[in-house]
Amino acid sequence: MTAHEPRTAESRAAEPGTAGPYEAVSRTTVVVITRDRRDQLLHSLDRLAALPERPPVVVVDNGSTDGTADAVAARHPEVTLVSPGRNLGAVGRTLGARHARTPYVAFSDDDSWWEPGALATAERLLDAHPRLGLVAAAVRVGDEGRDDPLNAELAASPLEREHGLPGTRVLGFLACAAVARREAFLEAGGYHPVVFFAGEEQLLAYDLEACGWAVCHCPEVVAVHSPVGGVRDGRRAVMRRNAVLTAWLRRPLSVAVRRTGTLAADARRDPEAREALRGVLERLPAALRARRRLPPRVEAAARRVEGAVRARAGRRGTAPGTEGLPEGEARSGASVR
Known part of the structure; x- marks a missing residue:
């Protein structure tokens, strides 16, 4: 595994004219995973580089063969580029978080970025609510900025809004629209290698809650998702696989x-x-070795969420086996496969 280390966030913040209305040094690192989508990634990095918060960025290249690493180094030398030498799937996000040196980590895909001010807002929420482990942001889609259907699903969560938390408690989110407390993310283990990719967020939400961290939908924090094309071939099958594996885990x-x-x-x-x-069947032995029952309070919350999601799925005719997964993620065109 190799990592190209950039100028530090501190040195960039010290450059003339970079302070603006935001803190001189961002306390949030943006972690981006990618595979063979060089042009889309460069566009997303351009958008991240233009943010007023000037966050440090870590790109984890999951085995690209299209010149991604060289292109990133040439156009964005300030980025930390991590090359594990193979496709880690969603676990690449965990690797990126381990390279971060900030208390908070935001996640993007190679077709997403954050709205100006969103990361600063997330920092304020995480600062003010010490039990908050992950902010599930609102998602705007494409240049027109339309609401992702996931926003309504998260807002409709049946879980109680607890005192001392800034938003509705949820047990799901979109990976490229999440800002996590790094300590909480790593304590929960990050993303699990058994599920690899597609629908992996639900398991992480379970594990965060099991560790005592809250996951909340905070729509004032906004990510932009600009997927290219539709659902990749085989993705729904992988999501159905992962829904079953998550149950075994x-x-x-x-x-x-x-x-x-x-x-x-x-x-x-x-x-x-x-x-x-x-x-x-291929992954079940590994799932059984890693099996760990949820605490009763988290299992009860999972059952409440499932009941609400099943009711909505029945009304809209969701494909079998994907009822427990957010609609936005079900149609996401993320690049890791």
Whole structure:
């Protein structure tokens, strides 16, 4: 693994004319994962470099073969470029967070960035609420800035808004629209290698809550997502696989067995379900080795969220096996595969 170290955030903040209305040194590092989407990544880095907060940026290149590393080094030498030499999937975000030297870490994909002032707002929320582990931001899509359907789903969470927290408690979010307390993120273990990618946020939300950290939707913090194309081939199968694996990793056996049985029944007639089931069987031994039941309070919250999501899914006809995953993530065109 190699890492190109840039100028420090402190040295950049000391340059003439960079202070502005924000703190001289950003306390949030932006971590970006990418794979073979050089041009989109460079555009996103341009947008991040223009932010008034001037956050340090870490790019984790998950094994690109399109010249991504050289292009980033040439156009954005201030970026810390981490090259693990292979595709780590969402675990690349955890690697990036370990390279961060700030108390907070924001995540972007190679097709997303943050609105000006969003990171400063997240810092204020995290400063003021010491139990807040992760801010689930609002998402605006494309140049027109339309609301992602995920925003309404998060706002409709059935979990109580607790005293001392700044927003609605949730058990899901979009990875490229999250700002985490680095301590909390790493204590929870970051993203889990068994699920790899697609729908990985739910497991992290469970683990944060299990460690005593809160995950809250704070719509005043805004990320911009500009996906290119539609859902990648095979993505829905991976999401169905990961929904079942998450159950084996953290939920009661009855839940895991029921979800596996439903997927197996669907696999008799649905090629997508067959692909998902094969993936479950391949990864099940690793999931069982890492199995750890949620605390009762988190399991109760998960059941409440599932009930609400099932009701909404029934009304809109969501594809089987993706009912527990946010709609925004279900159609996200992220680049790691």
